[in-house]
Amino acid sequence: MRYSLLFCLICAFSPLFSQKMVLLERANRVQTTKLYIGQTITYSLAGDEKYWYQRTITSILPESNMLLLDNFPVKLTDIAALRVRRAPLLRWVGTTFLTFGASLAVATVGAAIFQDKNTRYGLLAGCSVASAGGGLAMNSRKVLKIGEKHRLRIIEINFGAPGQPGGQ
Numbered sequence: 001m002r003y004s005l006l007f008c009l010i011c012a013f014s015p016l017f018s019q020k021m022v023l024l025e026r027a028n029r030v031q032t033t034k035l036y037i038g039q040t041i042t043y044s045l046a047g048d049e050k051y052w053y054q055r056t057i058t059s060i061l062p063e064s065n066m067l068l069l070d071n072f073p074v075k076l077t078d079i080a081a082l083r084v085r086r087a088p089l090l091r092w093v094g095t096t097f098l099t100f101g102a103s104l105a106v107a108t109v110g111a112a113i114f115q116d117k118n119t120r121y122g123l124l125a126g127c128s129v130a131s132a133g134g135g136l137a138m139n140s141r142k143v144l145k146i147g148e149k150h151r152l153r154i155i156e157i158n159f160g161a162p163g164q165p166g167g168q
Helices: 002-013 088-113 121-139
Strands: 017-026 033-035 040-045 053-061 066-069 072-075 079-084 142-145 150-159
Antiparallel strands (some): 017 150, 040 053, 053 066
16 A cells, blocks of 8 residues: 555656667667766867866756756767777676786796796796786777767657657
8 A cells, every 4th residue: 555655646746757868879780878867978079189078967958969067068069989898798808817917927026036947937928918918908998989980869758748749
């Protein structure tokens, strides 16, 4: 009984519901990435400057095709690139390579301290640097250039009451 009363109160006090989101789409792919209000994005603006801004999406304005990023209006057409994280599996493998490279470096230094005669220091140092460098590259953020391959769109899904715009 309590839950049905709570459900009725929620329905009574929120008759209009809409959801706004920014879609990051890739050409020839069905899957999209959805960005919601409250998420932090790292972006670069179009132009000569090469600065990266990290801001939180405060509001989405679909009628003017703008985002409020920390209460600064930014048009979607002005965003030139986004930095996004790589796939979780790739980050996991990168962390494994980074850990292996660091531990191999420590083992090589230990062998040098104890003057092990059967150790090839050049090969071990090279493998350590290559493994750690590959791990760092796999853990870095990927830059997506907005243009022909990737694009941003604002979507508003509105579930209004019947007879109002957006409702059926």
